[in-house]
Amino acid sequence: MPTEILMPALSPTMEEGTLAKWLVKEGDTVAAGDLLAEIETDKATMEFEAVDEGVVGKILVAEGTEGVKVNTPIAVMLEEGESAEDIASDASAPAPEPEPQAAKATEGKSSQGPASGTSEAPAAPKSADGGRVFASPLARRIAADKGLDLTRIKGSGPHGRIVKADVEGAKPSAAPARDAAKPADKAPAPAAAPAGPSADAVAAMYQGRDYEEVKLDGMRKTIAARLTEAKQTVPHFYLRREIRLDALMKFRAELNAQLESRGVKLSVNDFIIKACALALQAVPDANAVWAGDKVLRLKPSDVAVAVAIEGGLFTPVLRDAEMKSLSALSSEMKDLAKRARDRKLAPQEYQGGTFAISNLGMFGIENFDAVINPPHGAILAVGAGLKKPVVGKDGELTVATVMSVTLSVDHRVIDGALGAQLLEQIVGNLENPMVMLA
Structure with missing residues (x-):
């Protein structure tokens, strides 16, 4: 029987995508594992x-x-032995919008049967609420021959479509698949939260002004939705510290001189990743994520790092970061960042993690507050290292390279004192970098 190929969900957040390119054409023979198409997701x-x-x-x-x-x-x-004539006459009709439950149940192949005979199938019936009942032409013909009411049969095909198997075993007295919901059965919809002025209202504000309308792509829409959700649902609080980087800068220069022959050059960000990974091991209760009705505490330190790309950002995850050397973290981060900018990351490479780092220091930003990426428990916002006057241990005034950091914390996962312990560990690792090699 002909099998429908459905638009796949290539990431947990994907609701729709762009069919960028077909890699096959009609009549091509394919085997399992052959590439069919290139699909643009939100990422x-x-x-x-x-x-x-x-x-x-x-x-x-x-x-x-x-x-x-x-x-x-x-x-x-x-399939083998079939021809294009076996495709149902309405195969090209757009599928109905799937219900949430139906979408999960229909991932995979359709069991729709081919049309047979030359007579036309009866017209598509209407349900009790006036909507179309979706059924294959063959199922409609069999139903007409048997005197079946298609509005009273539950379909097992994609999106609840009625197929041959559903009508072959049905009887004329079949009970309704499901009763139409009565008005009294429907709970009142919750009031929608104000979303700001409508698109038309905003456009009206700028009528007569010279502007360009920028269409949102899937990534921008997803970022907007997730950040709005994060700020509305995640109870953020913020912890701030300054870190003296002089010891780290000196240590980094010495290591880079020794690693130059291997083509390795460590960045300050590589040390920050390592410092955070080790801090999560030292404060294991903070190595956690929010999971709806529970908190999940992870044993490995899976650290996500924000990478800016054109039109958005990725947060690729360095897994088991506490176990990797600085040079290994540096090499892996460079590879992930390059493939992120080329939009070549697989979903498993940017999903997961418990903790994230967002570094805007290279843009001259001194300090900022980052938005937590759910379900992470925290994110560290890193500013630029700047020369500043500081008071030394003996009370003398001196100059040091100082970096400001802000830890944004999900209060459902990490309390204030626990967050402070985590940030203290991060600061200690960066101000005493040699301990990260112990």
């Missing part, structure tokens, strides 16, 4: 592989199409 352009072997019978979504919903049919695959 990256990823290759989509075939799950089974077969022949590409029909492409339903043209390349370059934006806003293709997850689980929407994008192509039809023919």
